[in-house]
Amino acid sequence: MTCLPTEWQKVSAVEDSLRGILMAIASILWRRLDTPGHDACHLCERDGGWNLEGAAVFRHDGLPAHLHYQVACDVAWCSQQGHVHGWIGPRPIDLNIVRTSDGVWRLNSAVVPGLEGCLDLDLGFTPATNLLQLRRLALAEGQAAQAPVAWLDVSAGTLEVLPQRYERRTAATYWYEGPSVQYAGMLEVAPNGFIWRYPGLWEAER
Numbered sequence: 371m372t373c374l375p376t377e378w379q380k381v382s383a384v385e386d387s388l389r390g391i392l393m394a395i396a397s398i399l400w401r402r403l404d405t406p407g408h409d410a411c412h413l414c415e416r417d418g419g420w421n422l423e424g425a426a427v428f429r430h431d432g433l434p435a436h437l438h439y440q441v442a443c444d445v446a447w448c449s450q451q452g453h454v455h456g457w458i459g460p461r462p463i464d465l466n467i468v469r470t471s472d473g474v475w476r477l478n479s480a481v482v483p484g485l486e487g488c489l490d491l492d493l494g495f496t497p498a499t500n501l502l503q504l505r506r507l508a509l510a511e512g513q514a515a516q517a518p519v520a521w522l523d524v525s526a527g528t529l530e531v532l533p534q535r536y537e538r539r540t541a542a543t544y545w546y547e548g549p550s551v552q553y554a555g556m557l558e559v560a561p562n563g564f565i566w567r568y569p570g571l572w573e574a575e576r
Contacts, residue, residue, distance in 0.1 A: 396562035411498040433459030447506035449491035492519035509538040
């Protein structure tokens with residue numbers, strides 16, 4: 371008889387592949403400003419790169435939501451894979467994202483066209499993945515860069531290009547623009563690299 375893996379075993383296998391050997395180097399707790407919610411995240415160094423892991427609880431369109439997320443990057447902070455699972459109201463969420471070595475993005479095994487120029491995965495429900503983008507860009511004060519990302523809309527279950535621009539104003543502040551989502555603001559960054567304050571959306575608990 372062939373034994374098929376349970377859903378829990380499938381999730382565990384994905385998480386194990388993301389983890390490797392981990393050493394935590396930073397963590398943070400955010401409070402949502404636009405809706406009730408919190409988000410806890412930590413950054414770990416792993417064999418061959420970096421791993422971001424966290425959990426967000428918040429209200430989405432009037433429904434409670436709980437999402438656990440992980441993103442794995444190489445040593446240069448380029449995204450390699452991610453996983454989001456949990457629920458929004460009665461609806462289960464289980465999304466696997468992979469960026470291949472030749473720049474092809476896949477969402478739950480299906481190729482997503484138009485993302486070949488993206489190096490970063492952005493999870494739309496958390497400020498956690500901005501850290502990865504800023505680490506990869508490594509801007510000096512006064513420098514600016516375009517940073518289009520593969521943006522995951524968890525509610526819609528889609529992965530699409532989100533144009534972004536970062537300009538480093540001081541050691542701890544970045545002017546951010548996301549024209550397609552009609553957002554711009556001054557991001558404040560903590561010494562550990564996480565976004566400390568995301569105007570109107572998130573703020574770190576002190």
